[in-house]
Amino acid sequence: MTQRILSITSGENFRDLGGYQTTDGRHLKWRKLIRSGALGKLDDHDQAKLAALNVKYDIDFRSPAEVKQLPDHVPSTAQFHHEPVFGTDLTEASKTTADLDQELMTIPNRGASHMQEVYRQMTHLDSSLVAYRNFFNYLLSTPDDGALLFHCQAGKDRTGFGAYLVLSALGVDFETIQQDYLLTNTTTSDWVTNKLAELRAAGHSETFVNNYAQLAGVDESYLHAATSAIQAQYGSVNQFLTDALQLSNHDLRDLQSLYLTDN
Known part of the structure; x- marks a missing residue:
């Protein structure tokens, strides 16, 4: 796992x-995705x-407001491309606690149910399909x-849904994809733990704290909400890639040739 986590100290x-x-x-292949x-x-x-890795494309899935609030510091080797999955940040990852819905204070597990709905929307919203279609064009x-x-x-x-799509297209099994998805809970654990402690110290209820934790982390049920929606509408992720994202068999072969190695 040490090789997988990049030593970037001014980002997460x-x-x-x-x-x-x-x-x-x-x-x-390593250092390609x-x-x-x-x-x-x-920082510089x-x-x-990242420039030493020869990053050619910086694909930003954030909403226009998020990009305006915190523009990317783009590596010198890269072209920036804004591909908003949502018109606004439905994931609430960029919001302060003051912005969060009143329901998070009173309804247990409202954070989880909100995230599950967000993942379902990523499978069918026009903005999302355009963003991920363009993502594969850059790939x-x-x-x-x-x-x-x-x-x-x-x-x-x-990002997690994008990784699910590209890893599926490359032929990685779902169990491995899910393990990579859940790795976020390890890489962000210190930040989340400190944030939850701050919320408790500020007097927020345990219902709110638990809901915030559900928004701040990832869970199998979130990804499964997306995969179930894809299964129900398309039958399989491969059919989603070809029908919704308009990838041809030739595209998929080219993708595998670019990013896979026999070694």
Whole structure:
């Protein structure tokens, strides 16, 4: 796992998708696919680290308001592309506690049910389908010697769904994809623990604290809400890739050629 987590100190949740095995025995190339949280606080040193990986595309899934509030510090090697999954940040990852819905204070597990609905929406909203369709276009355009980085605010939901899609397209089994998805809870555990302690110290109810924890982390039920919606409408994730995201068999073969190795 040490090799997977990038040593970025002025940003959160920077991870390499390299090394994962596909069902046909191939592996994802290292330092080709990077998932992360927002790049708006990157210092020069960390930008240089990403430039050393020859990051060619910086794909930002955040809403327009999020991008305006905290613009990316784009590595010198990369082109920035804004592909908003939502018109507004439905995940609430960028909101302060004062902005959170009143229901979070009174309804147990409202955070989890909210996130499950967000994941279902990522499977059918026009803005989401356009964003992920364009995401694959950039994936297919990344040169052999370059890397692609994709992110949202916290690097867990819109980014997590994007990782699910690309890893599925490359032939990684669902159990491995889910393990990568849940890794966010490890990489962000210190931040979440400190934030929950702050909320308790400020006098917030346990209902609110637990709901905030559900918003701040990831859970199997969130990803399963998306996969169940895809199964119900398309039959399989492969059919979603071809029908909803308009990827041809040729595109999928090219994707595998770019990002997989026999070693």
